[in-house]
Amino acid sequence: MNNTGTLRHDWTKPELLAIYERPLLDLIYEAATIHRTWHKADEIQISTLLSVKTGGCPEDCSYCGQAARYHTDINVQALLPTETVLAHAQKAKDAGSSRFCMAAAWREVRDNRDFDRIIDMVKGVNNLGMEVCCTLGMLTEQQAQRLHEAGVHAYNHNLDTSEEYYKEIISTRSFDHRLDTIKHVRKAGMTVCSGGIIGLGETAEDRMSMLLTLANMETHPESVPINALARVKGTPLENNPKIDIWEMVRMVATARIAMPASMVRLSAGRIEMTETEQAWCFMAGANSIFTGERETLLVTPNPGVSEDKQMLTNLGLKPMRSKR
Template sequence: MNQPPDITELQALPLAELMGQALATKLARRGTSFSLCSIINAKSGRCSEDCRFCTQSAHYQTEAPVYPLLDKAQILTAAREAKKNGAGRFSLVTSGRGLASADLPQMLEIIRTIREEVGIKVCASLGILGEAELRQLKEAGVSRYHHNLETSNEFFPQVCTTHSFSDRVATIKAAQNVGLSVCSGGIFGLGESETDRLSMAMTLAECGIDSVPINVLIPLPGTPCGELPPMPIAEILRSIALYRLILPQAAIRLAAGRESALSDFLSSAFMGGADGMMIGGYLTQRGRSPEADRKFAEDIIQLWSI
């Protein structure tokens, strides 16, 4: 059995050496795999939770769109577009503490139809759910449930007070108990320390997470996090490399904020451990064009293969 890395020793390494070790680990453990996924904001706004970074929270005055669960035709169109754009997975995301029971039958029908007519792998991010609902999602065709930790157990009360870190871990465990793979990560730049980021990484490792999305805060007007300063690029790259070394078998996928936070250094993240991206936008924020992201992924794979 592989021994966990000595975190203190890794923290002491210069950035270039740390990133070199992370890339070597990525290539040794995961080869040149590069995964693309896409999401749809299937139900937006008026969320009861007070996550301080989120424009969809009903606690804050923002310009986030508000609408009920989209109809099947709209979601099928988006799923087909995601597959055409090269995404291997398509995730249905809804706002709210958890999917409303009234929406569950429609959601199950949508999932079944995507699997039958589009043929893309289906993920779901529907908030805090129990085993009964999660089992129905799996039976309908969901293969992976997405539920971010967001930050460390220690820092979580500074980010959200309407539910707890343990609530999030319990949902992850419930999903795993019914046989679902779990995608879980968080957001860098919420005001947390490196110790907090490493604490979250260790929790993800303890939970056996095999897909880790890393978002970098986009400070959005109207939210309590709207005035936070940007996270230094070197700190972002260091954290990504540490996540790779702590989670050597997991897909480390960059999501919201990667373009604005890393800018010209985006490729550096993939030379330091990351090996996946979310394409096509992030709930209420647009991303780069899928064509640009596909070309970027091809270029990175070529660099890895040299």
């Protein structure tokens, strides 16, 4: 369908839905074929995500344990010292990570001393020779430009879900706010990391609507995280059912077919997947994961470094080298 070396930006929702609902093995075969046209099939990008400021967020994202209004077991943590962050980055590099992402539980970036400290962290990680990624909330054009000048390679700002379902999950900002930040990131010259979460109670049509927004951007996001809902006790979605693995595989495969040049990242939810289930996701086109020494992904459990290394060895996969 899209294995000719060309990229499309004119998808329709019925087209994507038809792909998503294809017979499963046909879908996986198509996605795997496209993946091998655009990427090295035996390479997985290893990214490390560190929460540099945890909890206390004023947003009301229904899935998030870091929202101040929910009663969760998350410990609020002020912005980490720069030297602590750089030590984590060095450990991540030594463990095989080529990208280091720093996350702060902010609604938006503010021009203050904390942002100045983030800039120092970015410069320090950049000097280690790693790709630097940040996810700090909403950005202005000027803030995006400042991050880019400091050495940020990628900025993560997920859509989370479809524009139509968005208001059911978040009320403290609009879907357009997310698109505005992505535009500022792109204009500043950083690459875009943007995807979403499945298992929020959305329909298959909502999932395809979210992918449609990403796939029809003038430039596809260079990285597309596919997250399964991490059900955090104390949040409104804590009792949602665990997402079925084949829905994850279908989502990964559809993202791969629609955005063949992008990195498709198997993100939140891996802790509840067996090695075999993760292998199906890699076969369907996922070629990036988050790992980390703390065995957490922000504030939810995640496989550890040694476990992931063994999995990659078992599957005949190897860490992708940094392109820097």
